[in-house]
Amino acid sequence: MLLILIVLAGAISGIIFNSVGEDANSQTPMARxxxxxxxxxxxxxxxxxxxxxxxxxxxxxxHEGGDALPLSTTSIKISGYGNSYQGDVGNGGTRVEGDTEVFYENLSPEKKNNTYVSRNSATLEDGFWTIGEKLILCGQDSSKYVNSSVKVSVDGDxxxxxxxxxxxDSExxxxxxxxxxxNILVEKRIIVQHAGK
Structure with a gap:
């Protein structure tokens, strides 16, 4: 009977320790x-x-401070008044304009334009976005990919x-x-400066 109690106590403490360990490992990162x-x-x-x-x-x-952000589990969502393209450029496609939402499913190089990779090569090298590293997003990061990891919708389309x-000049x-x-790690309202200025 005593042996059963000792085994049970060990099993319970193991479960508690594992769940506390899992909670510590799955904490939301914090970054500035x-x-x-x-x-x-x-x-x-x-x-x-x-x-x-x-x-x-x-x-x-x-990235100015805080935790290193894993590129594979960090997403970016950008919303505002913008435009995109439907169909083939130069082959009967058209521009669409309105409330635009851009969603980077993750920040890894997977399913993005090669220029995204070359522009961000230092940040992408180790799989983490760390202090002192820049990330540059561009309106053509998804070019040439049918199943892109950058998704754009205009007026819900x-x-x-x-x-x-x-x-x-819009926000x-x-x-x-x-x-x-x-969880949202960072939320910023930004005014778009004209690229020609």
């Missing part, structure tokens, strides 16, 4: 991310000499090329999210 710059404009709109390209829509983010531009809302816990 600042916006170094945000430039852009609606893609292909206005006089030819003042038109903004998808590549010129850039947001530069800097997700049938887009998954590229984006945001209206200059966008940027959220960095821990996809494991679904």
């Amino acid at each position: 991310i600042t916006v170094e710059s945000c430039k852009g404009g609606l893609y292909g709109v206005g006089p030819t000499t003042k038109r903004v390209t998808l590549e010129e829509n850039k947001i530069v983010l800097m 997700s049938n887009t090329s998954d590229n984006y531009g945001f209206k200059a 966008i809302l940027l959220r960095i999210i821990d996809s494991k816990s679904r």
Whole structure:
């Protein structure tokens, strides 16, 4: 009987220790991310000499402190007035404009444009976004991918090329999210500066 009690006590303490250990390991990370710059404009709109390209829509983010963020479980959602493209460029496609939502499912190089990888090579190298590292997002990060990890919808319509531009001088809302816990790590309201300025 005493032996059964000792075995039971050991099993219970093991369960408690494991669940406490799991909670400690699954804590939501905390990080201080600042916006170094945000430039852009609606893609292909206005006089030819003042038109903004998808590549010129850039947001530069800097990790200033706190935990290293795993690229595979960190998402970014950007909302504001913008535009995207439907169909093939130069093959009967059209621009769509309105309330635009951009969702980076994760920050890893998987299913993104090669320029995303080269632009962010130092940050992507070890799989973590750490203090002192920049992350540069661009309106063409998903180009050439059918099943992109960057999703774009305009006025609720997700049938887009998954590229984006945001209206200059408008406000966008940027959220960095821990996809494991679904908690928002950072939330920023940013004014888009015109890419030509």
